[in-house]
Amino acid sequence: MIPDEQAGILVVDDRPENLLALRELLEPLHQDVTCVTSGDDALRCLLNQEFAVILLDVQMPGMDGFETARRIKQREKSRYIPIVFLTAYSFDSHQALQGYSAGAVDYLVRPLDLGIVRSKVAVFVDLYLERKRAERLAAQLSKLDVRRRQALELNDTIVQGLAVAKYAFELGEHDQARAAIGETLEAAKRVLGDLLGDDRVDPGDLVREGPARVPTGHAPPIPGHEARRGR
Amino acid sequence: MTTHELVVMGASWGGLAALGLVLSGLPRDFGAAIAVAQHRGVEPADAVLADALARKSALPVREVHDKDPIVPGWVHMAPSDYHLLVERGGTFALSTDPREQYSRPSIDVLFESAADAYASRVVGVILTGANPDGAAGLARIRRRGGFAVVQDPATADRAAMPEAAMARAGADEVVALSEIAPLLTRLCGRVPATEQARP
Structure with a gap:
């Protein structure tokens, strides 16, 4: 390469x-x-x-x-x-x-003629490098464009979903409102996943881990203790 | 014989719950077209509000597009960020003119255009809200022979809008929220199902 x-x-x-x-x-x-x-x-x-x-x-x-x-x-x-x-x-x-x-x-x-050979080759080298640079720029632009579209989609998803939830809530349909918020969160996570690739934290993981941290009355496990004992 | 062909409703703060209750009380064969201006924020183009209200109502609830016909038995919603106007030819118009009473859609704009186009054949309904929008429109409806209904402020989430309407326009009927649907059904009558335009 x-x-x-x-x-x-x-x-x-x-x-x-x-x-x-x-x-x-x-x-x-x-x-x-x-x-x-x-x-x-x-x-x-x-x-x-x-x-x-x-x-x-x-x-x-x-x-x-x-x-x-x-x-x-x-x-x-x-x-x-x-x-x-x-x-x-x-x-x-x-x-x-x-x-x-x-x-x-x-x-x-x-x-x-040595000078002419070098000059001619230099022209083709310049053309090639310029073309490569243009290709790299085009690739970056199309990547930015994809991200922009994903960001817009995320914006629409959230605004739309929250509007649905808000109206359902005002109409007293609390289950509907909760469902709309849940669906919005899922949709937002999907789009965010596309946008960020793997550089993300799943908000659902935080929620799921939550209850496990509630004190149970037993002594909390010492971090790393299990691993040490296992060795 | 039915003399009222169009019901215009205006609602602001707390209006969605009130609208839901009124619409859920109207029969499937309700005899007039309904046009609603509900104050709300700017939203995406999708008919989120109309869809939410449609779940409450036996009538079709639609967000209005410019030049849509006024259809008896349908609930026509002003879209977010547009004024909704009634035209003489039996159609709606949308406009992006400046906000009235800080609002777009404006209740006054809807009511005044309805008064001009339908005169004595229109019923204006002012529901809950915290600002005086709709009072001038309701006054115009009464002047032109239309029928004015105001939600009893005691049954309103916010009393300011019904009170402002009563102060400026007066009312032919001031009724509790739960009585509005039966009153409208008496005023507008019912149309046999075969004559109803269905979506």
Whole structure:
């Protein structure tokens, strides 16, 4: 799992010296750089990690960059990760088109201009982090919205229930009033339970425990005494 | 022949118990429509008060929506935080005009509009309460030929409202709480069940 404030960068190149150079180049961005040497390894990585951008060498033995890109684009989980192709030679327009149709958003042609590589990757990292931040905010907002609705529901439940009880009481229907108060308490507890999760005290527990504390004339049990004797 | 087609009732402090008693004494085939303004706090939109009173009454008790028809044999309740008005066309209107006598619904607003629309065919009933709301309305009902009933202050939870009504409007009948339902039944008559509009 990538921490919230870090983005993953996946670099795919069959030549370790290229990977080493790119890793050093991206170091100043302070993100989480993963380097792999084949398309298969890249696909494996994408199964269980999220990435902001993929730098993908076109020319690799076995599965080449285009084929790797196509497979990345076939998967729902990785479909929208931007892919930047790295290529050792100048493309003609036909090859460039092939790359774009495979899902590339950009090309970087070797020899790489280090400043440009870093700047481009930084743009994708910023986009990714911004999107993540927006997602977190949206999640918080929807949570607040749910809580607000639950609070309103609680308010209605209590106001309504007490009105029913009050009128029943004024009309001399004391059993009805008691029942309304009981139902209101139960309903309020249900909504409060939703609102607070487990951070709550059940008022019913307090009521039920009440009589047990009434002095019976016997000496009160010493707290913890039972436990000590049991040991 | 029945000459009274509409009964308007106003109640404040202690009014719910009094209303419950009056409504429970009315027969299922009561011959007139009833409209009630009961002072109360602001409540959620649900007809809590109407439901509570419905348990006491053989008649259908409904909270009024704007432009509802005035139905004989029904008890029409002013909703919380609205004035209830009677219109000439046989319908109700609701309004959010400012409070009268610190109250919304106001008894005066209901009674005066009923007097204007129904004249001699309306009966006004003032029940228990601690403020003078309804006195002006009852006076208007009497001026226009309607019939004025005031709960005997000695039988009222709070006597101020019946006393204020008697002082300002006078009354055609001042009766004990328990006598109000029989009096209304005599005034408004009874309608055969087949002619009753049921909810």
